[in-house]
Amino acid sequence: MTAALLTEVRRLRPPSALPAALTALAVLVAWEVVVRVFAIRPILLPAPSAIAATFVADVPRLVRALVVTGRAALLGFVLGSLGGFAVGAAATRWRVLREGLIPVGVVFGAVPIVATAPIFNLWLGALSIWSNVAVVALVVFFPMMINTITGLASASDSHRELMRSYAAPQRQVFAKLLLPASLPFVFGALRVSAALSVIAAVVSDFFGGFRDSAGFFIKTLMANADYTGSWATVVALCLFGLLLYGAVALAERWSVPWKEQ
Amino acid sequence: MTSPEEAAVTVEAGPPVVAAAEPTVAVRHVTRTFGEVTALSDVSLDVAPGSFVSLIGPSGCGKSTLLRVIADLLEPSSGEVVVAGKTPHRARTDRDYGMVFQKATLFDWRTVRRNVELPLELMGWDRTRRRARADEMLALVELTDFAKHRPAQLSGGMQQRVAIARALAFSPKLLLMDEPFGALDEITRERLNLELLDIWTKTRTTVVFVTHSIPEAVFLSTDVVVMSPRPGRVLRRIPVDLPRPRDTGTRELDRYFELVTEVRETLRGAGLL
Amino acid sequence: MSRRGRTAINLVAILAGLAVLWEAYRAFALATGNMWPGTDVALPVAVRGSGNAQQFPHVWEPVLALGRPYRGGGETLGAFLLGQVGYTLREVLAGFVLGSLLGFLLGTLFAHSRLAERSLMPYVIASQTVPFIAFAPILVVGFNSLESFPRWSGVAALSMYLVFFPMTVNTLRGLRSAPATAEELMRSYAASWWTRLWKLRVPAAVPYLFVGMKIGATAAVVGAIVGELSAPSSQGLGAAIFSFGRVSNNSVQLFATTLVAGLVGIASFSTVALLERAVLRAYAGAGPAR
Numbered sequence: 001m002t003a004a005l006l007t008e009v010r011r012l013r014p015p016s017a018l019p020a021a022l023t024a025l026a027v028l029v030a031w032e033v034v035v036r037v038f039a040i041r042p043i044l045l046p047a048p049s050a051i052a053a054t055f056v057a058d059v060p061r062l063v064r065a066l067v068v069t070g071r072a073a074l075l076g077f078v079l080g081s082l083g084g085f086a087v088g089a090a091a092t093r094w095r096v097l098r099e100g101l102i103p104v105g106v107v108f109g110a111v112p113i114v115a116t117a118p119i120f121n122l123w124l125g126a127l128s129i130w131s132n133v134a135v136v137a138l139v140v141f142f143p144m145m146i147n148t149i150t151g152l153a154s155a156s157d158s159h160r161e162l163m164r165s166y167a168a169p170q171r172q173v174f175a176k177l178l179l180p181a182s183l184p185f186v187f188g189a190l191r192v193s194a195a196l197s198v199i200a201a202v203v204s205d206f207f208g209g210f211r212d213s214a215g216f217f218i219k220t221l222m223a224n225a226d227y228t229g230s231w232a233t234v235v236a237l238c239l240f241g242l243l244l245y246g247a248v249a250l251a252e253r254w255s256v257p258w259k260e261q
Numbered sequence: 262m263t264s265p266e267e268a269a270v271t272v273e274a275g276p277p278v279v280a281a282a283e284p285t286v287a288v289r290h291v292t293r294t295f296g297e298v299t300a301l302s303d304v305s306l307d308v309a310p311g312s313f314v315s316l317i318g319p320s321g322c323g324k325s326t327l328l329r330v331i332a333d334l335l336e337p338s339s340g341e342v343v344v345a346g347k348t349p350h351r352a353r354t355d356r357d358y359g360m361v362f363q364k365a366t367l368f369d370w371r372t373v374r375r376n377v378e379l380p381l382e383l384m385g386w387d388r389t390r391r392r393a394r395a396d397e398m399l400a401l402v403e404l405t406d407f408a409k410h411r412p413a414q415l416s417g418g419m420q421q422r423v424a425i426a427r428a429l430a431f432s433p434k435l436l437l438m439d440e441p442f443g444a445l446d447e448i449t450r451e452r453l454n455l456e457l458l459d460i461w462t463k464t465r466t467t468v469v470f471v472t473h474s475i476p477e478a479v480f481l482s483t484d485v486v487v488m489s490p491r492p493g494r495v496l497r498r499i500p501v502d503l504p505r506p507r508d509t510g511t512r513e514l515d516r517y518f519e520l521v522t523e524v525r526e527t528l529r530g531a532g533l534l
Numbered sequence: 535m536s537r538r539g540r541t542a543i544n545l546v547a548i549l550a551g552l553a554v555l556w557e558a559y560r561a562f563a564l565a566t567g568n569m570w571p572g573t574d575v576a577l578p579v580a581v582r583g584s585g586n587a588q589q590f591p592h593v594w595e596p597v598l599a600l601g602r603p604y605r606g607g608g609e610t611l612g613a614f615l616l617g618q619v620g621y622t623l624r625e626v627l628a629g630f631v632l633g634s635l636l637g638f639l640l641g642t643l644f645a646h647s648r649l650a651e652r653s654l655m656p657y658v659i660a661s662q663t664v665p666f667i668a669f670a671p672i673l674v675v676g677f678n679s680l681e682s683f684p685r686w687s688g689v690a691a692l693s694m695y696l697v698f699f700p701m702t703v704n705t706l707r708g709l710r711s712a713p714a715t716a717e718e719l720m721r722s723y724a725a726s727w728w729t730r731l732w733k734l735r736v737p738a739a740v741p742y743l744f745v746g747m748k749i750g751a752t753a754a755v756v757g758a759i760v761g762e763l764s765a766p767s768s769q770g771l772g773a774a775i776f777s778f779g780r781v782s783n784n785s786v787q788l789f790a791t792t793l794v795a796g797l798v799g800i801a802s803f804s805t806v807a808l809l810e811r812a813v814l815r816a817y818a819g820a821g822p823a824r
Contacts, residue, residue: 019649019652019653020652020653020654020655020656020657022653023653023654023657024657041679043675043676043679044676044679044680045676096544096547096548097548099540099541099544100541100544100545100547100548101548102541103541103542103544103545104545104548104549107545107800109752109803110751110752110799110800110802110803110804111752111795111796111799111800112752112755112756112759112760112795112796112799114756114759114760115759115771115772115775115792115795115796116792117779118775118776118778118779118780118788118792119779119788119789119792121779122589122779122785122788123578123579123580123589123590124578124579130578156364156366158362158363158364158366159366159368161329161334161360161362161366162360162362162366164334164353165332165334165353165358165359165360165437166356166379166380166383166384167353167354167356168383172383176368176379176382176383177368180368180370181370183370191663194663195662195663195664195665198664198665199665199667199668201665202665202667202668203667203760206670206671206760206763206764207763207776207779208779208780214668215668218668218671218672219671219764222671222672222675223675227672230671230672231672233668234668234669234672237664237665237668238664238665238666238668239664241663241664241665242660242663242664245663245664256370257411258369258370258411258413259369
């Protein structure tokens with residue numbers, strides 16, 4: 001569902017950079033002015049300048065937080081995507097799986113999977129990175145599974161007929177037709193998962209666990225009335241999320257060049 | 262050209278002794294049903310080596326089904342098909358025929374050249390040979406300059422030429438074409454008709470060509486097979502005795518108009534026009 | 535058999551298969567003493583504990599736990615959770631309705647003004663590639679500092695935030711989905727912008743709006759639960775998951791509560807999906823590819 005959505009996003013016209021950049025500048029200036037003129041309490045909204053100052057001062061702490069949270073996000077991203085792809089690919093071979101897994105994916109897509117974080121803490125230990133990794137992997141698993149099934153089924157009937165006319169064995173039909181045809185879908189899922197994995201890692205932090213994690217900082221700093229520190233951590237996480245997303249987008253441009261026209 | 266009936270008798274009498282007399286495609290009393298619907302009813306058809314046979318008729322007359330039965334993409338419900346002296350299945354696994362569909366059916370992710378290489382890859386040709394052959398085929402369809410383009414960058418007509426190059430790349434004995442120019446505009450279509458005839462003359466491949474265009478069928482073929490729907494069967498086989506080589510002038514000959522009229526009258530006689 | 539019937543059977547078969555796998559793992563771990571047989575390597579998840587403290591209960595035990603008092607005596611877990619579901623649903627509903635409206639308005643604005651789309655759309659998209667859910671504690675604490683708002687409004691605001699994006703994108707796509715020829719036809723009647731919007735573009739957008747709302751229905755539940763666990767207010771399903779998760783001898787209750795949270799998500803999605811089916815059936819029009 002979310003995967004389909006981001007594919008849709010890509011189809012929208014790419015915006016030119018100038019109006020967007022001007023908007024960013026305008027928003028930041030307006031934000032700063034409003035906070036100063038109306039003397040808004042930092043608990044509601046700190047000034048961007050204050051957040052930036054805290055960000056710069058806190059770089060070592062932020063890097064440590066990103067390492068802890070980012071590690072779990074990345075590991076879960078990789079394992080969940082591989083798992084989703086493997087199950088999705090297996091589903092092309094067995095009809096029960098092929099027809100049954102899509103509704104299973106829809107059902108689990110409607111479930112707040114991040115809420116399983118305490119269960120994984122219980123199973124794997126709240127202080128084990130694997131409990132965070134497991135939540136991320138589970139969140140990432142379903143979009144990848146669905147998109148793999150959809151992608152591997154996306155080759156048209158006439159393409160399949162062509163391969164049949166060549167008497168191509170199943171293995172070659174998979175390698176030369178089904179797999180390349182599925183790549184845009186697989187990358188669609190990867191793009192969604194890039195965002196989801198960071199989200200799941202942070203939420204998993206919220207449920208307890210590592211003292212140095214980004215989620216832990218956001219929560220405790222907020223409780224200790226260090227609002228700008230909390231904001232700075234969120235900004236750092238956003239940057240990490242964009243980085244991961246950008247990396248996936250780059251890999252996609254490189255591996256799916258035919259979708260660029 | 263022997264009539265289908267005579268050829269059928271020859272085959273039933275035993276294996277032909279003279280190779281030249283053996284039809285490239287022999288369809289014997291083939292019936293094919295899809296559930297309640299009879300797509301083909303007792304169809305017999307011979308395609309002599311080197312001939313260009315068009316199957317023509319309205320939608321639902323089973324012409325595409327017949328092509329797929331020959332290609333072993335569908336099995337006949339009853340009857341027998343012989344392709345290049347073998348069962349269609351054997352002919353398919355031996356890669357005895359190339360196929361062109363209405364849609365070009367190119368692989369978006371491959372360049373034009375690598376699309377033409379696809380069947381050669383599946384047949385295990387090495388890279389150098391593959392590449393040389395693909396370039397040769399691209400020269401034949403006059404797309405040498407587009408070898409490195411992707412299909413999406415080509416017009417519909419160019420894409421279909423790539424599909425033809427791909428189908429002929431491994432020099433199959435037989436070329437099966439399923440309304441290959443059906444989705445193209447009339448002008449592009451006439452130009453590709455000329456090109457196809459040129460390629461056919463050069464390669465001497467046997468062609469079975471499905472179309473719903475009467476002028477196209479008459480212009481291209483050695484024989485036009487008129488089919489009727491519900492159930493699909495052969496109405497008549499019309500030999501085309503237009504002089505060769507055919508060119509744009511052919512379409513202005515009186516004989517051409519007579520033959521077009523003859524096909525049309527056959528369809529009208531069956532209440533299809 | 536109808537396609538839907540077969541889908542349902544496949545779905546049940548796979549869920550039953552997962553339950554069997556769960557029980558098989560449980561039996562296996564109990565038999566081997568939580569070790570890979572013949573080695574001294576521990577299984578990833580240990581099966582231990584008894585009563586409410588079981589770490590890997592039978593699949594049916596969380597369900598049975600719903601009917602039992604959840605601490606010492608008095609109220610059953612089911613009754614307690616029902617109250618929490620009510621609290622959470624209020625946030626979900628508020629977030630969903632406000633987020634959908636905001637998304638619809640923003641999408642309409644973007645459809646109307648290329649400049650607005652170009653200036654704001656990149657941020658709408660970028661906002662979904664970053665973990666904005668990390669704002670949960672900030673939003674909730676911030677809202678709670680405002681005395682004029684009820685305590686649940688911070689969580690509702692987070693839900694709203696997660697809902698508005700899919701709605702914006704789908705509104706924009708939907709409003710642009712009317713064929714150009716239909717737009718030309720309306721122009722040939724000299725129809726005003728408003729008439730074209732209400733008689734052509736909005737009707738054409740309806741299937742897309744439902745796609746956005748279905749995504750939003752799930753997102754609203756996720757937002758509410760994540761919001762609750764970061765709020766100190768200690769109410770709602772998210773807070774219940776959090777508190778059961780902290781005390782290890784309540785693990786069966788934790789499983790039960792997580793299960794209920796999942797059902798709330800499915801119910802929220804299904805409500806919109808059923809509404810969609812009813813509306814689109816009345817329409818009998820083609821929807822977007824789903």
